[in-house]
Amino acid sequence: MKDHRRRFLRILWSALVLYEILNVLFILLLRSRGPAPLGEGVQLFSLFSMLLPLWLILSFRDVLPRVRIFSQTFFLWYFALGSFWIGAGLGALVPVVKTLLSGEGRSARGGALPADYSLWALQGGGFLTLLLLVSALGARFLPPRLIRLTLSFEGLDPRLDGLTVLHLSDLHVGAWQGEGRLRTIAEFVKRTAPDILAITGDVIDHREEEAGIFERIFAPLSGNLGTVAVLGNHEYWTLGKESCAVMRRHGFPVLKNESRLLETGTGGKVRVVGVDDPAGAECAPDCGPNVERALTEVRPDEFVLALVHQPTLWEGPLCRKAHLTLAGHTHGGQIGGHPPLPSLASLFFRFPVGLFSSPDPHCRGHRLHVSAGLGYYGIPVRVGMIPEMTLMTLRAGSGEKSGEK
Numbered sequence: 001m002k003d004h005r006r007r008f009l010r011i012l013w014s015a016l017v018l019y020e021i022l023n024v025l026f027i028l029l030l031r032s033r034g035p036a037p038l039g040e041g042v043q044l045f046s047l048f049s050m051l052l053p054l055w056l057i058l059s060f061r062d063v064l065p066r067v068r069i070f071s072q073t074f075f076l077w078y079f080a081l082g083s084f085w086i087g088a089g090l091g092a093l094v095p096v097v098k099t100l101l102s103g104e105g106r107s108a109r110g111g112a113l114p115a116d117y118s119l120w121a122l123q124g125g126g127f128l129t130l131l132l133l134v135s136a137l138g139a140r141f142l143p144p145r146l147i148r149l150t151l152s153f154e155g156l157d158p159r160l161d162g163l164t165v166l167h168l169s170d171l172h173v174g175a176w177q178g179e180g181r182l183r184t185i186a187e188f189v190k191r192t193a194p195d196i197l198a199i200t201g202d203v204i205d206h207r208e209e210e211a212g213i214f215e216r217i218f219a220p221l222s223g224n225l226g227t228v229a230v231l232g233n234h235e236y237w238t239l240g241k242e243s244c245a246v247m248r249r250h251g252f253p254v255l256k257n258e259s260r261l262l263e264t265g266t267g268g269k270v271r272v273v274g275v276d277d278p279a280g281a282e283c284a285p286d287c288g289p290n291v292e293r294a295l296t297e298v299r300p301d302e303f304v305l306a307l308v309h310q311p312t313l314w315e316g317p318l319c320r321k322a323h324l325t326l327a328g329h330t331h332g333g334q335i336g337g338h339p340p341l342p343s344l345a346s347l348f349f350r351f352p353v354g355l356f357s358s359p360d361p362h363c364r365g366h367r368l369h370v371s372a373g374l375g376y377y378g379i380p381v382r383v384g385m386i387p388e389m390t391l392m393t394l395r396a397g398s399g400e401k402s403g404e405k
């Protein structure tokens with residue numbers, strides 16, 4: 001098993017064991033307190049909660065073909081419950097803080113809680129649950145967000161002025177993404193009619209059959225000049241060293257440490273460079289990133305569009321040679337917003353989501369775009385970080401504009 005995956009599973013299993021221990025402790029605590037209003041119900045609920053690992057195993061091992069549908073409901077239930085407890089905890093703090101601030105803290109220190117404690121907890125729980133549920137369900141069922149960016153590059157060949165690139169990432173076909181949803185995304189791509197369709201990995205999630213679903217829905221789509229793509233860690237985790245061959249057979253035009261020249265009708269040239277994913281290095285010696293090799297054919301007068309799955313590959317030679325680099329992988333953490341708003345991804349990634357410039361003087365004017373992607377990983381929930389695709393229009397000059405549809 002690959003190192004990354006082993007590490008992830010170790011963390012997941014540790015979290016689940018901790019979760020089970022907390023549930024047991026909670027039930028024991030309730031029992032030691034004797035009869036209490038709703039006490040039996042809460043104990044029963046905690047026992048039910050202990051089934052979570054079973055649902056996880058059933059859904060990810062595909063033991064029962066339709067169990068995935070129930071898993072989604074189950075996850076949503078947990079999400080709502082978690083939101084309620086967090087909201088209730090925050091709400092309950094309000095009267096406690098108010099009591100302490102008003103100088104009536106003696107009773108609180110003596111162990112008694114303010115009289116309106118339960119009401120605040122209930123209101124806080126209800127409010128946060130409603131807010132997060134509406135946000136999560138909206139992200140799931142409303143159409144994906146189409147972000148429009150106008151990017152200017154000094155010295156851009158006038159024949160490339162107005163060229164459009166549609167950036168798709170992290171579809172995670174199959175995992176929490178029904179075919180109906182995928183067809184909606186495909187319709188969006190068709191309507192957008194970009195010059196270049198660029199896909200930055202994690203097309204499948206964890207089964208080879210998902211490559212077939214991708215092929216049925218997305219392989220017939222193309223940019224006017226072509227479609228270009230790189231593999232993500234999920235392709236390597238699922239298909240191993242055969243990833244590139246299998247995905248190409250399914251109509252996924254992979255660039256593996258190589259480049260392709262796309263030409264407009266007027267003779268404008270775009271050199272598209274694809275760098276392989278670091279997860280490949282764990283599968284075979286000829287897989288994994290090789291930036292130098294990918295850049296071999298780049299000529300000084302060409303506009304260079306680079307594709308990577310993980311944005312960390314941007315720094316160094318790639319940033320210096322590529323005018324625009326596209327990446328995914330982070331999902332924006334699935335919670336939060338684009339900068340200046342914080343996101344969960346900003347805790348873990350240097351380039352979490354959105355558009356970046358580099359302080360390196362050799363990269364002046366060059367940009368990195370990290371997409372929040374369209375799919376889900378881990379939990380089938382997005383709050384604030386709506387599934388997105390980005391349409392970039394290249395312009396000669398300086399500055400940038402953004403818009404949304």
Ligand SMILES: [Fe+2]
Pocket residue numbers: 170172202232329330331373377
């Ligand atoms: Fe992903």
